[in-house]
Amino acid sequence: MELNLDRMLESVRDGQWSVDDFDWSQPLQGADHLSAKEKCEAGLMLLAVAGLERQAARIFDLASQHATDDRAAAIYRFFAADEKRHAEAETRLARRYGATEADLPLPTRAMLGVMGLQWRRKDRAVLHFETSAGIVFFELALDSLLIPALKEQVSDPVQAEVFRRIDIDESRHLAMDYWLIEQRGQAYANRNFSGFPADVLTAKSRADRARQALFLVPLAVTTLAGLGSLLVHAPSFRRALTADKIAKYQRRVGSIPRKAPHALASPFYRVAAQIPQGLARWGLAVRGESAPALT
Ligand SMILES: [Fe+2]
Ligand SMILES: [Fe+2]
Numbered sequence: 001m002e003l004n005l006d007r008m009l010e011s012v013r014d015g016q017w018s019v020d021d022f023d024w025s026q027p028l029q030g031a032d033h034l035s036a037k038e039k040c041e042a043g044l045m046l047l048a049v050a051g052l053e054r055q056a057a058r059i060f061d062l063a064s065q066h067a068t069d070d071r072a073a074a075i076y077r078f079f080a081a082d083e084k085r086h087a088e089a090e091t092r093l094a095r096r097y098g099a100t101e102a103d104l105p106l107p108t109r110a111m112l113g114v115m116g117l118q119w120r121r122k123d124r125a126v127l128h129f130e131t132s133a134g135i136v137f138f139e140l141a142l143d144s145l146l147i148p149a150l151k152e153q154v155s156d157p158v159q160a161e162v163f164r165r166i167d168i169d170e171s172r173h174l175a176m177d178y179w180l181i182e183q184r185g186q187a188y189a190n191r192n193f194s195g196f197p198a199d200v201l202t203a204k205s206r207a208d209r210a211r212q213a214l215f216l217v218p219l220a221v222t223t224l225a226g227l228g229s230l231l232v233h234a235p236s237f238r239r240a241l242t243a244d245k246i247a248k249y250q251r252r253v254g255s256i257p258r259k260a261p262h263a264l265a266s267p268f269y270r271v272a273a274q275i276p277q278g279l280a281r282w283g284l285a286v287r288g289e290s291a292p293a294l295t
Contacts, residue, residue, distance in 0.1 A: 111226025
């Protein structure tokens with residue numbers, strides 16, 4: 001897939017917006033059919049998404065420091081600003097639903113806390129490699145699962161406009177995610193590893209692997225517990241995550257190689273893609289649906 005970085009940089013620069021463009025004092029509309037508890041549940045999902053957007057901001061910030069192309073570095077700097085803005089807008093939306101961060105279940109707060117801790121890692125190049133490989137799966141989940149579920153529940157004009165702007169930003173983020181996956185896949189296919197951190201390619205010592213596991217194991221455990229607990233605490237939102245949305249997410253993850261034809265050349269990508277595919281299969285199984293054939 002060819003991406004014109006000059007045009008992307010121009011588009012992201014021109015597309016910047018501000019949370020101050022909105023009048024946040026307007027009361028929430030189109031939510032009268034929801035009980036106070038259901039409103040709070042929708043707010044909790046927004047706050048959890050905001051926490052994940054703040055992680056995405058750090059991922060893009062790190063990506064800007066490791067980009068080998070100046071235009072890509074500038075684009076990632078804008079993306080980091082986009083994600084901080086999304087997080088702020090979602091936090092303000094959540095407030096209108098009557099939810100605050102203190103209402104988030106403890107395991108969800110722990111998940112966000114542990115995610116924050118990984119930024120203390122010293123192996124910045126490997127951290128960049130890992131986090132930038134995984135972000136596409138989060139962005140697709142936001143686009144296919146979370147925002148559509150929230151949009152469906154409430155037809156509030158402020159929320160609709162915030163989500164419209166976030167959608168536009170996210171479509172640019174996804175285009176760059178596919179671009180990066182393709183670059184990495186091509187490097188593997190051509191065995192051109194010059195931009196890769198050596199640690200990713202060389203066998204690690206047992207001590208290195210143990211150090212990495214020190215971060216990855218609690219991260220995986222707290223992420224599963226944090227997301228699971230959120231869904232337990234927000235049954236109305238859990239119901240909104242219908243099988244067709246989960247199947248759509250799974251299809252989009254499965255079709256990444258169509259946007260990035262060399263994706264599967266990267267062993268790293270092949271392993272990373274198993275996680276969202278597995279979660280989607282589990283989600284469909286919980287809903288009593290079988291996984292559709294991947295296209
Ligand atoms: Fe975002
Ligand atoms: Fe994004």
